[in-house]
Amino acid sequence: MLALSTSSIVYNRKLCDDRNFLTDTQRQLCINYGDLIPKVAIGAEMAYDECRHQFRWERWNCIAHKKNDSGGTLQARLPLLFGDSLVLDSREAAFVSAIFSAGVSHEITKACSSNQLTSCSCDKTSSTHEKDSSKWQSCNDNIVFGTSFAKQFIDSVELKWSLTKLFSNHDRSLMNLHHNEAGRITVKQTMWWKCTCHGTSGSCTTKICSKSVANFCQIGNLLKKGYEKAIKVQIKYVSTKQVLMPINEQIPLVTNTQLVFLKKSPLYCNSVAGRRCKVKSSDEIGSCSNMCCGKGYHTQIKIIEKNCSCKFVWCCKVTCQKCSHKQKIHICK
DSSP states (O other), X not given: OOOOOHHHHHHHHHHHHTOTTSOHHXXXXXXXXXXXXXXXXXXXXXXXHHXXXXXXXXXXXXXXXXXXXXXXXXXXXXXXXXXXXXXXXXXXXXXXXXXXXXXXXXXXXXXXXXXXXXXXXXXXXXXXXXXXXXXXXXXXXXXXXXXXXXXXXXXXXXXXXXXXXXXXXXXXXXHHHHHHHHHHHHHHHTOEEEEEEEOGGGOOSEEEEXXXXXXXXXXXXXXXXXXXXXXXXXXXXETTEEEEEESSTTSOOXXXXXXXXSSOOOOOOTTOTTOEEBOSOTTSTTBHHHHTTTSOEEEEEEEEEEEEEEEEETTTEEEEEEEEEEEEEEEEO
C-alpha cells in the first residue's frame, strides 16, 4: 500500500468536505482513501442491480425512486431511495442492508486485487508454495481489507448516534448492523480457489492458484435464500448487552449470517399495476394470481426481434438475419 502525497490529501479533503451527506468516519475514509470512493459507488450500484434481479418476480421488486440532489449513501439514503415502499424493519430491508454491504465489500476487494490503486493491493501474505504439492499460491483477493473498509464505511451510518436515534431507532440500528455483517461474511465465505495450469504440451505439472471472491450473483442467491428463511426477532438484554432474539423460543440463537426482521412485511399490493406476471399455478412465484393481488391482469402481444441464421464470414465477422416472433406478455391491472 502506498502512502498518499500531501497534495493528494489536500485535494481529497476539499472534495470530501463538499459531501455534506457523509458521516465523519466516511469523510475521513474519503480523505485517506480517495481512490476507493468511486468503487463504493460501483459496489452499491452492483448491489442494487442484483436486488432488482432477485426480486424481479416479487410484488416488492427493489425499485428505487429517481435520484435527487440531496445525496446520501447506502442505509442513510434508503428512506429516500425506496420511499414508502420499503418498511425499514422488514425482511426486505434486511436483504437490502445485506446486499449493499456485500456489494461494497466485493467491489473494494476486487479493486484492491487489480494492483492499480494507491490505497490497497492484493493479499500477498500467503504467497507460499504448499509443501509436497504441485500447487503454488499467487496473490489472493484482499478480502481482509475489503471487508474492513466496508465495515468502517457502512457501519458508521448506524454508529453515528444522536439522542433521537438512541431512543427511537436503536432496535433498527442493531438489525442493520447485523445485516451489514451478514453481507460481509457471505462474501468471505463464498471465496474460492481459482487455478490455472502450467506445463509443457498441455500438461498441468504446476498449478498457480489464488483465492478469489465469487461471482456476485452467487452471493445474491445465498442472501435471497436467507431472505426467504428470515425469522422474526425482538431485542433482549443478555447480561448488559442487547441482542437479537427469535420471537419463537423453539428457534436457536440467531447466527451471524441469518437474516431477521422486526416487523412483518406489508402485502405490497399498491405498486403492482403494470408489473409483468406469469400465467402459472397460483402458488408459483411471479404467478398473475399472486403478483396482481387478485386485481386481474390483461394480455398484450409483443413483437420480439432476435438475431438468427448467423454465419461466420471469412475473415473475420459474423452476419445475422433479424427474425421476429410474437410473444404474449401478461400485465397486472
